[in-house]
Amino acid sequence: MQKFIAGNWKMNGQLPDIASVKAIAAAAQNYPSVDTALCLPATLIAPAASALPDYPIGAQDCHSAVSGAHTGCISAVMLKEAGASLSIVGHSERRAAQHESDAEVRAKALAAKSAGLSVIVCVGETEAERDANMAVAVVLRQLDHSLPDEAASDWLSVAYEPVWAIGTGRIPSAGDVEQIHGAIRADLEARFGADGAKIRILYGGSMNGDNAASLLAIPNVDGGLIGGASLSADKFMPIVAAAAAV
Numbered sequence: 001m002q003k004f005i006a007g008n009w010k011m012n013g014q015l016p017d018i019a020s021v022k023a024i025a026a027a028a029q030n031y032p033s034v035d036t037a038l039c040l041p042a043t044l045i046a047p048a049a050s051a052l053p054d055y056p057i058g059a060q061d062c063h064s065a066v067s068g069a070h071t072g073c074i075s076a077v078m079l080k081e082a083g084a085s086l087s088i089v090g091h092s093e094r095r096a097a098q099h100e101s102d103a104e105v106r107a108k109a110l111a112a113k114s115a116g117l118s119v120i121v122c123v124g125e126t127e128a129e130r131d132a133n134m135a136v137a138v139v140l141r142q143l144d145h146s147l148p149d150e151a152a153s154d155w156l157s158v159a160y161e162p163v164w165a166i167g168t169g170r171i172p173s174a175g176d177v178e179q180i181h182g183a184i185r186a187d188l189e190a191r192f193g194a195d196g197a198k199i200r201i202l203y204g205g206s207m208n209g210d211n212a213a214s215l216l217a218i219p220n221v222d223g224g225l226i227g228g229a230s231l232s233a234d235k236f237m238p239i240v241a242a243a244a245a246v
């Protein structure tokens with residue numbers, strides 16, 4: 001299974017930052033054994049896709065409807081038209097700040113798939129849930145209710161992101177990561193059979209050039225969903241290099 005390193009720029013980036021996208025895309029060519037992508041702010045998708053038509057440019061969210069009275073929202077078909085080839089859905093920051101439910105995440109994943117986009121579905125527990133020994137139960141509940149029944153490895157990846165580790169510099173222990181990723185894998189295989197063994201499970205939460213090699217060596221860690229470290233080639237490419245080495 002080829003590792004997948006996806007960057008999530010969040011609400012960062014303006015037109016001059018297309019130069020960073022170009023630098024990352026150029027450097028990624030040196031690591032053909034690793035799949036990479038950048039999920040950019042909506043304002044940068046079209047210019048980035050136009051400048052780099054052969055590099056995977058993604059979105060950070062999409063609406064579940066094709067069109068309608070949804071002020072400020074962007075549909076998956078609009079993202080596809082702009083040049084996106086994938087979308088994140090269910091990121092913990094949207095689940096928390098925009099109060100997105102598992103059902104909404106599932107509907108968005110279906111809409112993105114129907115529009116021809118690949119999808120990264122995010123799941124993860126809060127610090128309070130982990131402290132209450134509920135991490136596995138919470139993650140599997142989100143997984144079961146967020147994934148469409150039509151899920152398949154040719155368009156879907158799952159990202160496990162412990163909410164308390166995002167942007168904090170803290171990461172779970174190797175044993176904690178192995179436990180959660182193993183539970184996700186078992187759940188995917190139970191639900192989707194042999195194809196469940198092929199769905200890539202990414203780790204998201206303060207992965208960087210210093211810890212990427214150790215995280216990516218953990219069983220069932222098939223890549224990473226990278227936040228701040230994806231904003232520049234200098235920080236992103238050491239993670240890609242670590243994935244290639246693993």
